[in-house]
Amino acid sequence: GQQVMQIPQYQHVQEGEDFTTYCNSSTTLSNIQWYKQRPGGHPVFLIQLVKSGEVKKQKRLTFQFGEAKKNSSLHITATQTTDVGTYFCAGPVEGNKLTFGGGTRVLVKP
Amino acid sequence: IAGITQAPTSQILAAGRRMTLRCTQDMRHNAMYWYRQDLGLGLRLIHYSNTAGTTGKGEVPDGYSVSRANTDDFPLTLASAVPSQTSVYFCASSEQWSNYGYTFGSGTRLTVV
Numbered sequence: 157g158q159q160v161m162q163i164p165q166y167q168h169v170q171e172g173e174d175f176t177t178y179c180n181s182s183t184t185l186s187n188i189q190w191y192k193q194r195p196g197g198h199p200v201f202l203i204q205l206v207k208s209g210e211v212k213k214q215k216r217l218t219f220q221f222g223e224a225k226k227n228s229s230l231h232i233t234a235t236q237t238t239d240v241g242t243y244f245c246a247g248p249v250e251g252n253k254l255t256f257g258g259g260t261r262v263l264v265k266p
Numbered sequence: 267i268a269g270i271t272q273a274p275t276s277q278i279l280a281a282g283r284r285m286t287l288r289c290t291q292d293m294r295h296n297a298m299y300w301y302r303q304d305l306g307l308g309l310r311l312i313h314y315s316n317t318a319g320t321t322g323k324g325e326v327p328d329g330y331s332v333s334r335a336n337t338d339d340f341p342l343t344l345a346s347a348v349p350s351q352t353s354v355y356f357c358a359s360s361e362q363w364s365n366y367g368y369t370f371g372s373g374t375r376l377t378v379v
Contacts, residue, residue: 165306189367189368191367191368197372198356198370198371198372198373199309199356199358199368199370200370201366201367201368201369202367203367204366204367244308244309246309252297252316252360252362253299253311253314253324254299254311254368255311255325256301256308256309256310257308258306258307258308259308
């Protein structure tokens with residue numbers, strides 16, 4: 157079946173630094189979604205990318221969908237303590253059922 | 267506030283007992299889902315429902331059942347709980363063919379002992 161993989165599993169970042177987390181699918185995706193889960197919280201929808209090569213920005217977060225629509229990345233600029241949490245990518249399996257990646261857990265060192 | 271309500275928030279359950287996790291949404295979303303979250307394994311789909319009256323199996327359905335009698339409610343039942351069902355359970359909903367992603371409930375932390 158479809159697999160969605162994320163790397164790295166953990167990311168320790170110094171406050172103020174940039175980092176990127178990557179998402180790879182075993183199959184071509186119609187779209188890719190990103191979610192953030194704060195410690196002890198629930199996943200919250202961030203964004204959806206649909207077009208090949210699409211790039212979207214939300215303040216310090218930049219999301220990109222690969223040309224082949226099999227991979228995606230999330231780049232965070234000037235990391236802040238509010239960025240702490242786990243970031244998940246997810247792609248549709250059939251219809252609107254989503255398969256989630258294992259997540260990247262982000263820890264910020266002040 | 268529109269959203270998803272899950273109950274209970276947490277529960278310790280003896281193995282072999284039956285339990286129903288409740289999920290109610292007030293957004294009139296067509297589709298609803300149950301995921302379990304285990305450390306290192308991300309979110310795995312248990313069951314889903316595209317519309318009231320229909321349900322389907324996800325990636326890890328064994329030991330669980332669901333029903334969708336109406337649009338708002340989507341309960342998840344563990345017929346006879348086992349320790350491997352210890353997990354955090356999230357209910358979610360979405361508009362079918364939505365561009366706005368899933369809305370998740372706050373989760374139920376279940377421990378089976």
